[in-house]
Every structure is written in C-alpha cells, then in structure tokens.
Amino acid sequence: MTDACLHCRTDLSARPPGGVHSPGVATHLAACPDCRQWMERDAAAWQALGAIREPEPPAGLAGRIFERARPRSAFRLHRLVLGMAGAAALAAGIVYGVWIWRALSTSAPPAIHFEPPEVAYAELFDATPIGGLEHPSMGPGGRQP
Structure with a gap:
C-alpha cells in the first residue's frame, strides 16, 4: 500500500x-x-x-423496570425525609443557642450590694449595750465632763 x-x-x-x-x-x-x-x-x-433495525424491547420490560425502581424511590424518599429532619434539628439548635447567648449577654448582672463588714456584723449581732455605747464617766456625745 x-x-x-x-x-x-x-x-x-x-x-x-x-x-x-x-x-x-x-x-x-x-x-x-x-x-x-x-x-x-x-x-x-x-x-x-x-x-440493521432497532431491536424491539421484550414485552413487559417497562413494568419490570418500574417495579424495581419503586423500592429505590422509597429509599430515596426516606433518606430525604431523614436529611431534612436532621437539618431542621440543627437549625433549631442554632436558633436556641443564639437565643440563650443573647439572653445571657444582654441581661445585667444581679445587683449585689456590698456593705462594710462592721455594718454587716453589727446587723447580725445587735451588739449595742443596753445602756448605750457611752462610758458612764463620759458625758453625752462621748465627751468628758
């Protein structure tokens, strides 16, 4: 050649x-x-x-194909529903977390009133003597006569 x-x-x-x-x-x-x-x-x-002619499909082929396709479709539907439920649960968790975070970050801390220890001690043990705090040899207001 x-x-x-x-x-x-x-x-x-x-x-x-x-x-x-x-x-x-x-x-x-x-x-x-x-x-x-x-x-x-x-x-x-x-x-x-x-x-060459196109071969004719056997009788009932379409029915057999649809029968086999149904379980797979049900499986896909089941998987889709589970996926959507998981996504909804995730979204709900995120929304709840943001809500809690905002509630905790925007609220003011509890008001705590601190008193000096002497005042707290005096309130706890009412230590005022029956006759008062003045010495008997002192005059009124703690002055010497």
Whole structure:
C-alpha cells in the first residue's frame, strides 16, 4: 500500500458511500484495483449497517423496570425525609443557642450590694449595750465632763 492508497482510503472513510470525493481520489480509484475493492467492501459495510433495525424491547420490560425502581424511590424518599429532619434539628439548635447567648449577654448582672463588714456584723449581732455605747464617766456625745 502506497501513500496515495492511504490518502485515498482515509478520504473514502471520512464520507459515506456515494459522497463526492476529491479529483485525486477518483483518479487513484480508476488506477488502483485494491482501493476499488476496499471501497466496495466499505460501501457493503455501510449498506449492512443501514439494514440493521432497532431491536424491539421484550414485552413487559417497562413494568419490570418500574417495579424495581419503586423500592429505590422509597429509599430515596426516606433518606430525604431523614436529611431534612436532621437539618431542621440543627437549625433549631442554632436558633436556641443564639437565643440563650443573647439572653445571657444582654441581661445585667444581679445587683449585689456590698456593705462594710462592721455594718454587716453589727446587723447580725445587735451588739449595742443596753445602756448605750457611752462610758458612764463620759458625758453625752462621748465627751468628758
């Protein structure tokens, strides 16, 4: 096989039979019996391919396909429902967490009133003497007479 044969067969393979070929291919086909035979076999192959009909599906095939598809669809639906429930639970947890965080961060701390220890001690143990805090030798207001 020569380069001209290779070029001719490549050109013939690129087009369906009966197509228009370049003048160089037509000249080569007139001179080369091998390429003419190759072209005839190629045309016969194309003709055989054209004669093939689409196979008919067996009876009941659609019903069998739908029967097998139903369980899978139910599984997908179940998985979808579980996924959506999980997403809803996650969203509820986030909303609840934000609500608690805001409630804790915006409320004022409890008011704690600190008193000096002496006052607290005096309130706890009412230590005022019955006669008062003044010494008997002192006058009123803690002054000496």
